Amino acid sequence: MDTQHDNALTHALAAIPGPVPPSGVLHVVIPHTSRFTVVGNHLAQHAELSLIAIGIAVYIQSLPTGTEVGIKALTARFPEGEVKIARALRELEAHGYLRRTRVRLTKGRVATRTVFCNQPGAVLRGAVVGAVPVVGPAVRSTTPAPTLVREHIHVPEPEPVAVPTAVPEEPRPVPEPVPVREAAHPPVRLPLRTAPTQPRRPLPHPRALTPELRQAASALLADLRRHAEELVLSEEAVEELVPGVAAWLERDATTDAIRRALTADLPKPLKHPARLLRHRLTALLPPPLPGIHDLAQPRRTPVTPFQTCDGCERAFRSHDPGHCRDCRAQYWEAA
Incomplete structure (x- = not known):
């Protein structure tokens, strides 16, 4: 089977007219008779669309009317993820090939109406010269009209219709269509998803960089x-890292503690040792040692003790025993 396939391809290449280029692609063109879709070079060779967007556009043009072409349906059909497919659909919308609108149906339901235009430039020219876009299959006429596909309608080639013979008339001059330049669409610029860069913290410095601290x-x-x-x-x-180490020594950090903090768990391989040491000296800087007064226990606020009233035996707070407030008031009134 492989040998027959190679022989057939060899015969097809030998039948190519004209000189064969030394490099590049060679086309073996076999006309389609069924199951084909016409795709314009403005889409297949689009300079601003990605390869995924072009492939999805060609796939949508080949689908019949009413086929689901949402992100979920395309993700289930192709190996690309939802993010890439959603980005490709936004590219097609930005360049006029795709349009998605929300429409309200009966009984309060809302649906997404997807309209795919196989030639946005022709729609623009039709609006200029007064042509009317056709939805669905259209009968071939003498005036060219762009075809607008609603909900991914594939326009099949119209079958020939028997036309009764009529008396030939004088040919009338057909006006040539006015060439209209297609509107240039700006490239799609997707937002960056990278986190903002944080400013680098300065290297710590001691309050006084003495010669002893510098030497150590x-x-x-x-x-x-x-x-x-x-x-x-x-x-x-x-020389650049000396102030950072001096700040650690000023805060009573021992040389062994500083050495362990700077040499522990080094990455493999280490490309920039000075940058790593600068980061560790800044991020792992210990606080100053607390003083003796800072470590002392806080003094508790004196609490007034409870006393028992000599008259009603009610508990009340007072430094001296005696009567409560109510009993004292009664004694004052009696006096």
Whole structure:
């Protein structure tokens, strides 16, 4: 079977008239007699539509009337996901090939009416010269009219109709259609889904960069390559990172704690060691150690104790024993 197929293709290539180009595509054109759809080059070779949008447009043109062409239906038919198919449908809408509107049906129902136009430029020319778009199959006439497909109607080729013979008349000149330039559509610009870039936090600095702090920070940074081979820093990088290490030392962080924070869980491979150390010195900066007064327990507010009234034995708060407020009022009135 493969040999017969190769022989048939070889004979078809040999029958191509004219010289064969040394490279590029070769067309073996066999006329279709059934089950075909006419697609214009303005769609197949569109300069601004994506390949998925062109493929979906060709697929929609080949469907009969009433076929569902929503995002769910196209996702079930093709391996592309809903995001790519929705983006392709928006491209077709932006360039005039597709139109989706919400219409209200009987009994309060709402449906989406999808209209696909196989030639948007022809619709524009028809509006200029006064032609009327045809919905559904149309009879071939002498005046060319664009075909507007409603709900993805595929317009089949009209079958020949027997026309009775009539007395021939003098041919009348047919006016040539006025060429109208198609409206240029701007390219579809989809919104970016990337998160906004956060500004980089500044490297911490000590309150006073003394010579002792500078010397200790420089020695610690230069000694990092003994503990991690990836952390080989240049002299310029060491000078840039010295204030960050000095800020850690000023907050009473030990050299071992700083070294563990800078060398733990290094990525493999490490491309930019200086950037990693800058990020860790900034993001992992510990707070200053609290003072002795900060660690002392807060003083509790003194609480007034309960007392028992000598008259009615009711409990009340007072530093001294005696009578409650009501009993004192009664004694004052009696006095």
